[in-house]
Amino acid sequence: MILARSALAGSCAEAAAGLKQTEKVVDDGMDSIRLLNAGEQGLVVEFGREINAELNKKVHRLARKLAAQTIAGITEVVPTYRSLLVYFDPLKISRACLADRIEQLLAAQEAQLPEQGEAIGNLVRIPVCYGGEFGPDLEFVAQHNGLTVEEVIRIHTATPYQVYMLGFTPGFPYLGGMSEKIAAPRLEKPRLKIPAGSVGIAGSQTGFYPIESPGGWRLIGRTPIKAFHPESPNPFMFAAGDFLQFTSVAADEFYAIQRRVDNGTYIPEITSLPRG
Amino acid sequence: MFTTINPGFFTTIQDEGRWGYQAYGMPVAGAMDRYAYRVANLLVGNKPNAAAIEMTMLGAAFKFDDEQLVAICGADMQAKLNGASVKNWSSFIVPKGSELRFEYAASGCRAYLAVRGGIDVPSVLGSRSTYTRAKVGGLQGRALQQGDVLDIGQDIDSEAGPRTLAAQYIPQYDQKVTLRVLLGPQDDMFPAEAIATFFGSCYTITEEADRMGYRLEGAKITHIDKADIVSDALCFGAIQIPAHGMPIIMMADRQTTGGYAKIGTVIGPDLMKLAQAKPGDSVRFEKVEEPAAVEALRAERQLYLQILESFKPKTAVLSESLQRYYQVNVGGTVYSVAIQEVFE
Numbered sequence: 320m321i322l323a324r325s326a327l328a329g330s331c332a333e334a335a336a337g338l339k340q341t342e343k344v345v346d347d348g349m350d351s352i353r354l355l356n357a358g359e360q361g362l363v364v365e366f367g368r369e370i371n372a373e374l375n376k377k378v379h380r381l382a383r384k385l386a387a388q389t390i391a392g393i394t395e396v397v398p399t400y401r402s403l404l405v406y407f408d409p410l411k412i413s414r415a416c417l418a419d420r421i422e423q424l425l426a427a428q429e430a431q432l433p434e435q436g437e438a439i440g441n442l443v444r445i446p447v448c449y450g451g452e453f454g455p456d457l458e459f460v461a462q463h464n465g466l467t468v469e470e471v472i473r474i475h476t477a478t479p480y481q482v483y484m485l486g487f488t489p490g491f492p493y494l495g496g497m498s499e500k501i502a503a504p505r506l507e508k509p510r511l512k513i514p515a516g517s518v519g520i521a522g523s524q525t526g527f528y529p530i531e532s533p534g535g536w537r538l539i540g541r542t543p544i545k546a547f548h549p550e551s552p553n554p555f556m557f558a559a560g561d562f563l564q565f566t567s568v569a570a571d572e573f574y575a576i577q578r579r580v581d582n583g584t585y586i587p588e589i590t591s592l593p594r595g
Numbered sequence: 596m597f598t599t600i601n602p603g604f605f606t607t608i609q610d611e612g613r614w615g616y617q618a619y620g621m622p623v624a625g626a627m628d629r630y631a632y633r634v635a636n637l638l639v640g641n642k643p644n645a646a647a648i649e650m651t652m653l654g655a656a657f658k659f660d661d662e663q664l665v666a667i668c669g670a671d672m673q674a675k676l677n678g679a680s681v682k683n684w685s686s687f688i689v690p691k692g693s694e695l696r697f698e699y700a701a702s703g704c705r706a707y708l709a710v711r712g713g714i715d716v717p718s719v720l721g722s723r724s725t726y727t728r729a730k731v732g733g734l735q736g737r738a739l740q741q742g743d744v745l746d747i748g749q750d751i752d753s754e755a756g757p758r759t760l761a762a763q764y765i766p767q768y769d770q771k772v773t774l775r776v777l778l779g780p781q782d783d784m785f786p787a788e789a790i791a792t793f794f795g796s797c798y799t800i801t802e803e804a805d806r807m808g809y810r811l812e813g814a815k816i817t818h819i820d821k822a823d824i825v826s827d828a829l830c831f832g833a834i835q836i837p838a839h840g841m842p843i844i845m846m847a848d849r850q851t852t853g854g855y856a857k858i859g860t861v862i863g864p865d866l867m868k869l870a871q872a873k874p875g876d877s878v879r880f881e882k883v884e885e886p887a888a889v890e891a892l893r894a895e896r897q898l899y900l901q902i903l904e905s906f907k908p909k910t911a912v913l914s915e916s917l918q919r920y921y922q923v924n925v926g927g928t929v930y931s932v933a934i935q936e937v938f939e
Contacts, residue, residue: 356779358860359888361830363780370825382618397617397828399852404828409889410896485620486826486852489729493826530729547619549719549731555619 352425354418359409360394362417364425365402372495374401375483377428379440379560384424392417398559399484400493440561442479444588445527445542447518447565448573449475453541460503460520460537471539472567474501479562480525490529490547490555494563497525509535516541518565540565543577544587556587596660597710599743603655603697608714608733608745609847610646613722617828617851624724624732627806627847627870628705630766630895631669635709637902638666638686640755645713645748646723648739650706652873654697655739657708662691663747664711664755670703670768670871684760703768703871711755715748726848728807753903761905764898770876772868775883775891776834776859781824784856785836789817793858798842798878806848809869811878815840818856826854832861834880844869862888864895 355363364381367374382398385405392412397404407417449472450457461468480494487493502523511533513519518527519536528534529546542565546556557563568576579585599606609632612625626632626649636645648655654672666686667674674681675696681687683706689695697706716723716734725733734743782790798813822838829835833845835855844861845853846869861869862883872878883891923930 355781356777356860356885357828357830357857358777358832359862359885359892361860363827365780365827368825395614395617397851399827400825402827404830406830410893414885484826484852485618487620487850489616489619489621489731491620532728547729549729554616554720559618 354421356414357404360406362405362407362414362421363402364405364421367401370400370483370495372481375481375495376560378403380428381421381424382560384428385421388420388424390417390420399486440482440592441557442562442564442590442592443557445518445544445563445565446568446572446576447476447540447542448568448570449518449540451570453573454518454539456503456506456519456537457539460501460539463503464501466500471501474498475525475539476565476567479564482557482559482561482563484559485555488528488530488532488547489549492526492546492557492559492563494524494526497523499523503537505535506537509533513538514541515545516543518542540567541573543573543580544585545580562592596747597663597745598658598660599655599739599741599745600658600694601656601696602739602741602743603650604653605651606655606739607649607725607727608646608716608739609649609724610713610722611644612724612847613720613726613732616720620851621720621729621731622726622848622851623831624726624806625722625847626707626724628669628707628867630867631705631871632707632709633899634684634760634764634902635666635668635707636713637899637906638668638684638755638758638760639664639709639711640751640753641709641711641713642750642752643899645709645750646716647710648708648714648745650697650708652700652704654700654706656694656696657745659689659691659693659695663689664757665689665695666707666709666758667697668707668709668760670700670706672697672700672706674698674706682759684765685758686755687757700873704873705870710747711751713748713750715746728848755906758906760902764902764905766867766871768868768871770872771879772872772876773879773881774861774865774869775888776861776880777883777885777888778859779857780827781856782858784818784820784822784824785858786817786819790858792816793842794880794882796879798880800872800874800876800878802874804872804874806846808846808849809844809872811842811844813841816842816858822856823854824856826852829853829857830860832863832866833857834859834861846870862891864891 353365357363366377378398382396385396392408395406457468461471480496482492483495484493503520505521513528513534515531517538518540519538521536548554609626612623635647668684671683677693719732730736792814793816796814798811801810801812803810816836829845829849835843835853836858837855
């Protein structure tokens with residue numbers, strides 16, 4: 320891998336000498352990774368500008384590396400679909416020095432072959448009771464795609480979805496990989512109150528609402544699990560980079576799980592996914 | 596312990612914010628005007644992260660069960676202690692059984708009330724800041740209501756007594772604010788003319804201005820192609836430009852990610868000016884480069900140290916060698932006078 324810097328780019332040493340630091344472009348051979356400004360305390364590592372599973376994996380790989388490194392001066396790292404926002408204290412580490420450290424990590428990331436057996440994230444099972452009062456738009460999604468309700472459920476539960484990022488509300492997962500066969504447009508008029516746990520579809524995206532909130536997604540079911548539990552020692556059930564798989568449960572099982580969630584005895588079904 | 600007699604318009608408990616959970620979609624929240632919040636804590640000798648009360652536009656009223664040392668900073672909400680005016684940007688003793696009342700903000704938008712020891716509410720994910728949209732932090736995750744009783748914590752850092760902040764540290768809130776902006780991360784989605792418009796025009800703060808963000812209106816900022824991006828992270832001060840071309844500046848309660856192109860970011864030290872601006876006030880943007888932005892941050896941090904230094908008791912140091920003796924004739928009587936220079 321070749322690390323190419325734009326003509327204007329500075330280095331740690333140059334910055335120390337007082338030279339100007341502007342945008343950097345790192346060429347990793349496949350695509351160019353850009354280092355951008357987000358205020359004096361933010362550095363964006365942009366892997367691309369589109370939604371793409373491979374790109375998102377690179378984002379989370381770098382996020383994990385940064386978490387493991389504990390570089391002095393980094394205050395927080397926020398991974399998203401296609402970029403990483405690194406919050407830092409410029410009085411503790413200069414942007415140029417931080418950029419150098421990140422470039423070194425990126426270079427190592429490219430050079431290293433993925434290690435066999437290294438976990439790439441968790442697979443979390445999300446039990447869902449589809450249709451009925453829990454999924455008022457399930458019929459619409461089926462009709463819209465010329466499918467039966469059962470076929471929609473079968474497709475929705477068939478594969479794990481990668482958690483590209485969390486956002487919108489605490490614990491809200493933006494998932495990738497849903498089949499276009501069950502895609503459906505958003506509601507023209509968003510609902511003002513959607514119950515916590517509601518599972519929805521918007522375009523070719525799917526996800527669920529961890530807390531009660533307004534929203535325009537088509538609701539197909541509801542999960543009894545709490546993805547956001549602020550008082551718990553593990554307040555978030557999953558992280559960006561993990562995978563979720565929805566499984567269909569009947570109403571009686573929904574309520575049984577809900578009781579266990581409420582009395583704190585529910586243990587989420589989580590398995591570690593090896594790098595494959 | 597003290598009780599909320601009148602909650603005011605929108606009064607919440609805030610600290611430095613809930614850092615470390617944005618990757619999980621958890622907004623940071625925290626004091627909107629970190630300067631006024633920080634100085635209020637300094638005035639009562641609190642730790643920098645002690646929880647304080649943030650009032651918006653129309654202040655609250657409290658009744659104190661015990662004697663407390665409190666400080667008020669930020670917007671001038673014409674505070675009155677048992678009916679008598681008390682000075683903004685000062686700390687003072689509130690005697691047992693007193694009522695402290697705040698009124699409409701005569702200048703600025705947000706006032707901070709710090710109590711020595713901090714407000715004791717449970718820390719949720721490492722912070723006491725209220726984030727009302729997810730009902731997290733503060734008192735039951737909501738704005739204060741009439742009858743709410745607040746306990747005092749133990750977030751004390753240093754000795755403190757009644758103090759007034761020196762005039763040079765008191766900001767003047769203007770209805771015209773200039774905010775320094777660092778371009779990026781998506782400034783390349785705007786043509787040069789649009790960037791010139793952005794820096795050359797005057798924008799007005801609309802009614803849609805709250806802890807989440809400030810919507811402005813004024814000259815339209817056009818995009819080269821589209822306004823939407825694949826969502827990425829939003830920092831405090833990020834300036835989003837949706838397709839309608841009017842800026843939205845993201846504030847303390849901003850959602851962690853957003854889908855509009857960001858032309859630039861208001862630098863951290865200037866956000867206090869925006870936090871104290873109200874609907875109808877005007878905003879201009881001034882382009883800065885990174886070294887100037889970092890320098891401004893350094894200056895802000897320096898200011899806190901200077902303020903802390905200014906509170907230290909002044910002990911006179913006398914030096915014999917610098918004594919001067921004079922004979923002064925006043926009305927026919929001769930006086931011997933010794934003069935010493937006094938160093939702090």
